[in-house]
Amino acid sequence: MQGFNMGRYVPPDQEGLMSGNQLHGKHALGARANKISQGILTVRFEMPFPIWCTHCPKPTIIGQGVRFNAEKKKVGNYFSSAIYSFRMKHTACGGWIEIRTDPKNTAYVVTEGARKRDLGEDKVEEGDIKIMTKEEREAMRNNAFASLEGKIEDKQRLEYSKKRLEELQDLSEQMWDDPYEQNKRLRRSFREGRKQREKEAGVTVALQDKMSLGLDLLPEHEDDARRAALIDYGEVDAERVTDKAISKPLFKIEEPALKSRSKLKASKASRALKAEELARKKKENIASEIRGNTRAAMDPFLADSRAAKSDSKPFLAGVKRKQSQLEEDAPITTAGVNLVDYDSD
């Protein structure tokens, strides 16, 4: 029956003196405590492992996790831990099965009416807590001491390591005992080169502004200066300039692949992409300009004799662009050769 006081009426004269359960001779746990006078409480017991029922005429297995209304009873003690027995009836055959707790091995053992299914997993696995007897524990301890003996080397190494560690710690403390002083020292060293660095950065920015360069400039290097000294800028060879001019086609022909690609890009690309393309073109122009104007600095007399020896054929106008490109590339190769060629003729 549901509700307030569970249907157990307590008359007004008994109120506060007796509880409803006491008045009606009932236990607070209800029907589960029917055999409480014998020390038996009915509980829901779940089979911890599969078992074979020995009462059944045919071998029948009761699976792990099957639940029973079992009579729980204290049957003994292992030191201060109680040993409980759980008795339950197998509904298929009506036979009684008893399972007891085993505090010594922290397990359940089947004591009556069934046997545990052999799964071959009784060995101790990693992570399992193995309960050892007093003798086993003693043997283990002796073994541990035996294994520790004769390890003087390890001890010495430990001593040395400890000493070294302390030394290092002392040194570190010594070096950093005055953070203010360290900070001052670091800042001083940084301040020394600051003016110089700022000046260099200013020069770079000025150059970028002046040339409208869309590219980053690296700091100047000694090698750059040396190489630059070996190079003349600007066209001085009149004959070569003429050759170059003749070799170029009269009307500028764009390469079809490049044209179509740029067209495609123009149709698709956004304004940002266009700006990028422009910057890239500018960069290429600068590079080709520098390349075109570069030739190795050399003895003018030497240059004359070489020019006389090499029979330069002027290209005809109107021929393909490829040849003009070849001509454009030529100065680099000659510059490279002259840079490494030290013979004199």
Ligand SMILES: [Zn+2]
């Ligand atoms: Zn059975």
